[in-house]
Amino acid sequence: MVDSYLPRLRIVLPRKGESLEPQTLFDKPVRDVWLEVGFGAGEHLVSQAEAHRDVGFIGCEPFINGVAAVLSKVKARQLDNVRILDDDARPLLAALVDASVGRVFVLFSDPWPKARHNERRFISASTVDAVARILKDRGHLCFASDHMGYVRWALERVTADRRFSWTARQPADWRCRPEDWFPTRYEAKARARGAACAYLKFEREGRIGGRAPERKSLVRSGAEVI
Ligand SMILES: C[S@@+](CC[C@H](N)C(=O)[O-])C[C@H]1O[C@@H](n2cnc3c(N)ncnc32)[C@H](O)[C@@H]1O
Numbered sequence: 001m002v003d004s005y006l007p008r009l010r011i012v013l014p015r016k017g018e019s020l021e022p023q024t025l026f027d028k029p030v031r032d033v034w035l036e037v038g039f040g041a042g043e044h045l046v047s048q049a050e051a052h053r054d055v056g057f058i059g060c061e062p063f064i065n066g067v068a069a070v071l072s073k074v075k076a077r078q079l080d081n082v083r084i085l086d087d088d089a090r091p092l093l094a095a096l097v098d099a100s101v102g103r104v105f106v107l108f109s110d111p112w113p114k115a116r117h118n119e120r121r122f123i124s125a126s127t128v129d130a131v132a133r134i135l136k137d138r139g140h141l142c143f144a145s146d147h148m149g150y151v152r153w154a155l156e157r158v159t160a161d162r163r164f165s166w167t168a169r170q171p172a173d174w175r176c177r178p179e180d181w182f183p184t185r186y187e188a189k190a191r192a193r194g195a196a197c198a199y200l201k202f203e204r205e206g207r208i209g210g211r212a213p214e215r216k217s218l219v220r221s222g223a224e225v226i
Contacts, residue, residue: 002064005071011058011085013095020095022058025083030056032102032136037089037122038109040185042070047182049074049082055102057082060089089122093130099207103140104131106154108186111147123154125161132163137206140167142181144199146190151198164202174198 014020022033035058039045045059059082061067067086074082085092112120123143131141141164143154158164168174177183177199190197 001071001075002068005075006067006084006086009071009074009082009084011083011092013085013091018095019097020092021097022056022100025058026056027080030054030081032056033058033100034103034105035089035092035101035134036060036105036107038106039070040066040108042066042073044105044107044182044184045082046070046073046077046079049079050077051182053079053081055081058085058092058101059083060085060087060092062087090127090130093127093134096134098133099136101134101139102136103142104135105142105181107142107144107181107184108190109143109145109150111145111150113147113149118149118153121150121153123150123157125157128158128161128164132161132204135204137204137208139204141202141204142178142200143202144177144181144184144187144197146187146195146197148196148198151200154200158200158202163205165205167201167203174200 011025023030031054033056034048036045037060039059039061040063042059045057049057059070064086067084070084106122109122112118135141141158145151145154155166159166175196175198177197178201181199187197
């Protein structure tokens with residue numbers, strides 16, 4: 001499956017210094033492009049692609065068994081709106097043109113729990129900056145984790161970038177998975193061992209017409225609760 005089908009769906013990064021318009025990855029025009037970093041076995045990616053056949057999906061995952069799992073699901077469900085980068089997502093983020101993606105999902109990303117490894121976490125000032133650049137106005141960065149240290153880390157780093165605001169208004173907004181996200185394998189594993197999960201949705205402010213409303217107090221209270 002990997003040898004026969006991946007070449008059809010694989011994203012080839014442009015040469016250094018060149019950019020990639022994600023709409024061009026798809027055979028037919030798509031109304032939006034959504035990107036998932038570290039899709040694992042692809043439950044969320046494939047469910048989204050099936051639910052939104054008019055959206056183009058980019059999935060990034062260096063784990064080859066996960067890529068193979070997604071390829072067979074994509075083929076079985078006859079999805080023509082999925083493209084795969086079987087590698088680190090960061091060079092792709094760097095290559096995508098400004099304001100070209102509607103949603104970026106980072107779900108149950110490796111938490112690197114030991115303090116000396118925290119800097120390996122996918123969420124960092126530079127990836128947040130890259131996501132802010134490629135997201136369209138009012139686009140969403142969607143993050144989930146069962147590791148509360150990583151949840152606080154993500155909350156602090158994303159809201160430190162003034163282009164993002166956290167959309168939560170009440171505890172249920174981060175304690176319950178949004179209805180338009182789908183469950184993943186790692187979420188199921190976390191719930192099976194009784195771990196709580198947190199779901200953070202951040203909105204990128206509009207480029208024209210000023211900033212999104214100030215949400216500092218909400219962030220502070222959320223960080224304390226989480
Ligand atoms: C803990 S797993 C979660 C998989 C899936 N999202 C889920 O919830 O079941 C994290 C995944 O992120 C992938 N990953 C880690 N760093 C990555 C990066 N820089 N770019 C793309 N994927 C990455 C890993 O290979 C791994 O499969």
